[in-house]
Amino acid sequence: MKKLRLFTPGPTMVPEDILLEMARPMEHHRTAYYKDLVKQCHELLQYLFQTRAQVVTITGSGTSAAEAAIVGCCPPGHKALVVNNGKFAERWVKVCTTFGIEHTTLPITWGHGAKAADIKKALDADRKIDTVILVHSETSTTALSDVEGIGRLTRERGALLIVDGITAVGAIPVKTDEWGVDAYITGSQKALMLPPGLAFVAVSDRAWERIESGKMPMLYNDLKAYRKSLQEWDVPYTPAISLVRGLLPVLKGIKERGLEAIWKETAMLARGTRAAAEALGLKLYAADPVDSVTAVVVPDKVNEATLRKSMRDKYGFQIAGGQGELKGKIVRFSHMGYVDAFDTLGVIGALEMCLLGQGFNLTVGAGVAAAQKVFAEAMTH
Ligand SMILES: *Cc1c(COP(=O)(O)O)cnc(C)c1O
Secondary structure: OOOOEEOOOOOOOOOHHHHHHHOOOOOOOOOHHHHHHHHHHHHHHHHHHOOOOEEEEEEOOHHHHHHHHHHHHOOOOOEEEEEEOOHHHHHHHHHHHHOOOOEEEEEOOOOOOOOHHHHHHHHHHOOOEEEEEEEOEEOOOOEEOOHHHHHHHHHHHOOEEEEEOOOOOOOOOOOHHHHOOOEEEEEOOOOOOOOOOEEEEEEOHHHHHHHHHOOOOOOOOOHHHHHHHHOOOOOOOOOOHHHHHHHHHHHHHHHHHOHHHHHHHHHHHHHHHHHHHHHOOOOEOOOOEOOOEEEEEOOOOOOHHHHHHHHHHOOOEEOEOOOHHHOOOEEEEEOOOOOOHHHHHHHHHHHHHHHHHOOOOOOOOHHHHHHHHHHHHHHOO
16 A cells, blocks of 8 residues: 655645544543533634634534634625635635625735735725635635734724634634734644544634624524533534544644744745745746745646646655646645655655656756755754
C-alpha cells in the first residue's frame, strides 16, 4: 500500500492519536460525560478564536456554519455587502440570493484580498449596508484579506462583520475580539486536522442581538437553538460525537503549542514553498498570498491533470488543482495542520520529479534546496 500524504487545503492529514481517539467505543450525548466534553471544548475554542464570545459547534461542513451566520445576521430590513474574490466568496453571494437577503456584491480581481479602502468606498456609496461578509483566506485563489483593517472600519460604522475563516482559524493570525469580528467561521477538516463534519462559528454579542431579533425561517442551522443549549453545555441535535471526541485533544494540543508558534510555522512553510517555486522558475498565482495555502501557476507546457495524477499515483502526494476558471491553471499546496517542514520538502521533491517527467526544464533539487534554506534559517537557532 502506498503512503498517501494529503497536501490539499481540506481535508488535511489527521494525526494517529486523534484517529485512535475517534475510534473508541461510542458514548451517549445526553450524559454528564458529554456535557463535560462540550464545556472543555468550548473553553479551548475560545482560545482558538481568541474570543470571550460563544462559539457554536454545528454538525456539518464549513458551509453550514457560514449559512447559519449569514442568514441569522441578515434578516429582512438589513443589507449586506458581500466581497466576491473567489470560489468560496461566490458561495456566500449564493447564500444571499438563495435566502432572498438584500445585498450588494463587491467584485475583486481573483488573487487579491479585500482591503479596508475597498470596503469603505462601498459603505460610503450605500448607507443602507449594515453587514459585511468576506473570506479571510480565499482558498481557491490563496488570497489574504485585511480582516483587522476592515474590522476597525465596520465597528466605526456600526456594521456587523461576518468572516469565513475556514482556512485561517488555527493557521494564520485570527483575533476575533481584538479585530471586532462578529461571526468568525471555520470547519474541522482544515487547520484543525480532523475529518470533515464539524463547523464552528464564534458569535459576538452584537451579532446575537441581530440573530435573536430576526425572523428568518430556519431550523437545523438556527443559531438560537444552539445558543440556548450551550447555556447548559448541551446540544440541540445529535452531535458528531466521535468528531467532538477527536476535537478535544486537537484543541489541547493547539493550546499547548500556542497559537503564535503555529502561526509562525505555517508562515515558514509558505515562505519555503514560495522560495522553492521561485527557484524552479514557477510563478505564484496570488497577488496577496496567504500563508495557509500556496497556489503555483502550472507552466504552459505542463499538463495540470497529469501532474496531479502522477504526484498521487507515483509518489503518494495528493495536491489540489484550481477551481472554476482556475481549473487546469494552478496547483495548490496546503500548509495547515498536521504537516511540517520535512513533509513539505517531500512534496517539493515530488513536484520536481513530476515536472521533469513532463519535460519541464529544471535543476533537480533546486526547489528543495531553496525551501530547506528557509527552514534551516528558521529552525536551527
Ligand atoms: C473549504 C472551504 C470552505 C468550504 O467548506 P465546506 O467544509 O466544504 O463546506 C469554505 N470557505 C473556505 C475559505 C474554504 O477553504
